[in-house]
Amino acid sequence: MLISFVRTAILYLLVIIVMRIMGKRQIGELQPFELVIAIMISDLASVAMQNTGVPLVNGIIPILTLLVAQLLFSYIGLKSAKTRAIISGRPTVLIENGKLKEQALKKEMFTINELLEQLRIKNISNISDVEFAILETNGQLSVIPKSQKRPLNPEDLNIQTEYEGLPLDLIVDGNVNTANLKTANLDEKWLSDELKKFGVENIKDVLFASLDSSGNLYFQVKEKKGEDN
Structure with missing residues (x-):
């Protein structure tokens, strides 16, 4: 029992580290060769977990080999566009200027019903409204709508807008993010003084606080025990 627990824990940590090294992309964003490697790694790990008669190293070495292969393919793809096209393929245009490309659909084995479904997911109901629909390598x-069908934005109306950066998280569950405070050239004393202006005496009582790019502080205090939602 203990041996199985230790083997499972080691392989679990190894797979987590390997997948982390491979990148942060979700399953739906993986290239075909990346998806194959991810599936093979999971299979190798599960076999080594279940079969305690197999030395643990026999499960670790193939996983590390696949990691090296994935990193090698990725590196080659970065350096050579031709190799990248061979490994990952090329994007395929399925709709151009509001017209279906029949041969491209057949080549990719992509049915019109599937295409219409994907367009509806992107809030497009009419093929004629599409300038380009491109099937990516993943x-x-x-989908790129025609210019007449795209939502208006401030630039279309010649409206000048102010820069909006990402808010900085300053407090999460009562814990101060000192790195973000330093980024904003502030300190805990400033934060504490600002909260006191709103009647918050203890930083530990704050569930969440953030600072936007305009210098506005947003915060929410924790609910007291027994307080109704």
Whole structure:
């Protein structure tokens, strides 16, 4: 029992580290060769977990070999566009200027019903409203509407807008993020003084606080025990 627990824990940590090294992309964003490697790694790990008669190293070495192969393919793809096209393929245009490309659909074995479904997911109901629909190498569909069908934005109306950066998280569950305070050229004394202006005496009582790019502080205090939601 103990041996199985230790083997499972080691392999679990190894797979987590390997997948972390491979990158942060979700399953739906993986290239075909990346998906194959991810599936093979999971299979190798599960076999080594279940079969305690197999030395643990026999499960670790193939996983590390696949990691090296994935990193090698990724590196080669960065350096050579031709190799990247061979490994990952090329994007395919399925709709151009509001017209279906029949041969491209057949080549990718992509049915019109599937295409219409993907368009509806992107809030597009009419093929004629699409300038380009491109099937990316990871299987996702990118849709570029015609200029007349795109939502208005401030630039279209010649409206000048102010810069909006990402808010900085200053407090999460009562814990101060000193790194973000330093980024904003502030300190805990400033934060404490600002909270006191709103009647918050203890930083530990704050559930969440953030600072936007305009210098506005947002915060929410924790609910007291027994307080109704």
